[in-house]
Structure formats: structure tokens, C-alpha cells
Amino acid sequence: MCELKACGGMGFKNLKQFNLALLTKQGWGLQTDQNSLINKVLKAKYFPSYDFVEAKIGCNPSYTWRSIMAVQHVVKEVSELIDSSSTSWKASVIDILFLSHEAKMIKSIPLSSSAYSLAVSLSHTIDRGASLDVGLVRRFWKKIWSLPVPHKTRHFVWRACREALPTKTNLAQRKVVLDDTCEACGLMAESTGHVLWGCVKAQEAWSCSKLMVIIDWVDEEKVARMVTIAWALWFNRNEIRLGGARKTGKDVVRWATHYLEEYWAANESELSAPVVLERSVSWIPPRTNWFKIHVDGGVFASQKAAGLGVIIRDDRG
Structure with a gap:
């Protein structure tokens, strides 16, 4: 949720990392600014003979000191990556410690930028572990978020790709339901892939649409039609669970196509219609x-x- 949309997230700010970033800023000040009042007070009590990165939490520490010590390792890691004499990144060290795309990401952060940006970058390099084709991932999500479909459809696609739809399989894993069998076919567990592609009811809709599941991403219109049909299948699935009628595959495709074309027409008229300001003169x-x-x-x-x-x-x- 807190990753950038271009990386498969929703772009929300991570409040925990934001709080740690503020603490890191305080810790960095303790390490570099020897003349500040807070540095003199804390240094006199907790690390009188050495630098902040070598300090110990000590006995009976205050809440403030415990909080700042929580980011000591971050300050230490960052201090090893920065050349204090020239106030620049140690490019050679970063290239050795990180993968190429990770090193490029870190070196692109200006040292005058927010600590939050650096905290996010470092956390991503730690969390991901394995090397990923970041460029390919960014292109994929950029294509998803720029599709000419309603925002709720793009949000649905994001949830489907992140395995975040409340399918019976996901609900069963969270002990919400006991049986994860698909109610449409009664043959397999209702996972995201099954309800949107593998189920016989879904297959009926896809055969009526005459769209291939694997299509050229360059054809934006076909991609938009495909994701709208997938959303329509999920929408009808929810209607059935609430007592609604089951649509045939042909009806699902017809309804999804009409819905998408109405959306296109409405947006086209909004863009082409001149703005007329009525005023009495x-x-x-x-x-x-x-x-x-x-x-x-x-x-x-x-x-x-x-x-x-x-x-x-x-x-x-």
C-alpha cells in the first residue's frame, strides 16, 4: 500500500517510516552538529567520550533517548555512505554494497532531500532481497494506472494483481469462511485466477469476447476491454452472493462493453465541450x-x- 503506484503500491505515505525518518534526522544532527543544545545535553549524559553511532542505550534511558537510539543503525549506515568532506555520496562504496538499480536509486537522492525518501529507498533494498527488473515492473504498473477505464476498474486490477480480492480462498485463509469451493462451478477453490479466468463461467465470457487473455500491451483499447470484462465478472460474482441473478457470458461481455463505451463517450464529451461562462452584463x-x-x-x-x-x-x- 505504501509503495509508489509505479512499483505496484497505492502511493500512501508509510507513517512508521516517516516517524523513523524524523528520528533519523535528529540522530544525524547528534552525529554531525556538535554545537546544538540537544547534542550537548544528550552527549553529556549518554555518550560523553565518543560519537553518537558508538553510543549505548545505557541504564534507565529516557523515552527520547530510546526513540533516537532506535535509528542509530540507520545513521551509522548512512554515515558510511556519505563523504563528509565533500558532502556527497561515496559512489564506489554504494556500487559495491548494492545492486545496480538499487545503487542508482540511492545515488539519485539529493543529500538535501527529505530523510523519508532515503528511508524508503533503504527499506526497499532490504525488504526485496532478490534482484527485480525494476524498469519492467514500473512500465507494467504505469500502463495499469494509465488505462482509459474508470478508476474503480484500475483499482480492481491492482487488487487482482496483488492477490487482494476477497475471494473464498483468501477468506478461508483468514478463517472468515470454512469452504473455499467456487460456487459457480463447484469444482475448484475460488482463487483470483480461477474466478476471473479458469472457471467455466469465466471461460464462457472470454469465448464470447473474442479477446485473448495474453494480448499486446500496445493495443490500449483491447487491454481496457479485457480488464473491464474481468471487473464485470467479479461484479456479477458479488451480485450473485447478494441474491442477484447470474448473467450469461454473453450478457457479461455486452454489459461490460456498453459500460466502457459509455465511460469513453462521457470523457470525450467533457474534453471536447467548450467551457461557456454565463454572466449578465x-x-x-x-x-x-x-x-x-x-x-x-x-x-x-x-x-x-x-x-x-x-x-x-x-x-x-
Whole structure:
């Protein structure tokens, strides 16, 4: 949820990392700013003979000191990556310690930027472990979030790709339901892949759509139709669970197609329709023996010409 949309997340800020980033900023100040008041107070009590990165938590520490010590390892790691004399990254060290795309990500962060950006980058390198084709992942999610479909459909696709739909398989893993069998076919467990692709009811819809499941991502319209049909299958599945009628595969495709075309038409009309501002304007005459002058002009690029109009009126118009 807290990863960037381009990396498969929803773009929410991670409050825990944000809090740690603020503490890291305080810890970095203890390490580099020897003249600050907080540095003098904490150093006198907890690390009088050495630097912050070598300090111990000590006996009966205050809540403030325990909180700052929670990010000591981060300050130590960062201090090893920064050349304090030139205030720049130690590029050679970063290239050795991290994978190429991770090193590029860290070195692209300005040292004047927020600590939160650095905390996110370091946490991603620790959490992911294995090397990923970051460029391919970013292109995939960028394509998903830019599809010409309603936002709720894009959100559905994100949930499906992240295995976050409340299918019976997921609900059974969380002890919400006991039986994870698909109610449509009664043959297999209702997973995301089954309910959207493998179930006989889903297969009926896909055969009516005449769309291949694996299609060229360059054809944006076909991708939009495919994800909308998948959303329609899920929508009808939820309708059935709430007592609604089951649509045939042909009806699902027809409804999804009509829904998507209505969305396209509505967005096209909004973009093409000129904005007309209605306002009531009435001419107010000038004072007696005064004149009022109205001036307007226009440029006609296609004709390579310009025009100017002037109206002069007295108090009688």
C-alpha cells in the first residue's frame, strides 16, 4: 500500500517510516552538529567520550533517548555512505554494497532531500532481497494506472494483481469462511485466477469476447476491454452472493462493453465541450459630458491578420 503506484503500491505515505525518518534526522544532527543544545545535553549524559553511532542505550534511558537510539543503525549506515568532506555520496562504496538499480536509486537522492525518501529507498533494498527488473515492473504498473477505464476498474486490477480480492480462498485463509469451493462451478477453490479466468463461467465470457487473455500491451483499447470484462465478472460474482441473478457470458461481455463505451463517450464529451461562462452584463452610461471608450482586439493566426474595434459613447449612448 505504501509503495509508489509505479512499483505496484497505492502511493500512501508509510507513517512508521516517516516517524523513523524524523528520528533519523535528529540522530544525524547528534552525529554531525556538535554545537546544538540537544547534542550537548544528550552527549553529556549518554555518550560523553565518543560519537553518537558508538553510543549505548545505557541504564534507565529516557523515552527520547530510546526513540533516537532506535535509528542509530540507520545513521551509522548512512554515515558510511556519505563523504563528509565533500558532502556527497561515496559512489564506489554504494556500487559495491548494492545492486545496480538499487545503487542508482540511492545515488539519485539529493543529500538535501527529505530523510523519508532515503528511508524508503533503504527499506526497499532490504525488504526485496532478490534482484527485480525494476524498469519492467514500473512500465507494467504505469500502463495499469494509465488505462482509459474508470478508476474503480484500475483499482480492481491492482487488487487482482496483488492477490487482494476477497475471494473464498483468501477468506478461508483468514478463517472468515470454512469452504473455499467456487460456487459457480463447484469444482475448484475460488482463487483470483480461477474466478476471473479458469472457471467455466469465466471461460464462457472470454469465448464470447473474442479477446485473448495474453494480448499486446500496445493495443490500449483491447487491454481496457479485457480488464473491464474481468471487473464485470467479479461484479456479477458479488451480485450473485447478494441474491442477484447470474448473467450469461454473453450478457457479461455486452454489459461490460456498453459500460466502457459509455465511460469513453462521457470523457470525450467533457474534453471536447467548450467551457461557456454565463454572466449578465449591462452597459452603464458615463456621467454627463463624459465619454466611455470600449476597446477589443483579436488575432487570426490562420489568416495572418489582426483586428481592432473601438466604441465611443456618451451618457446618451
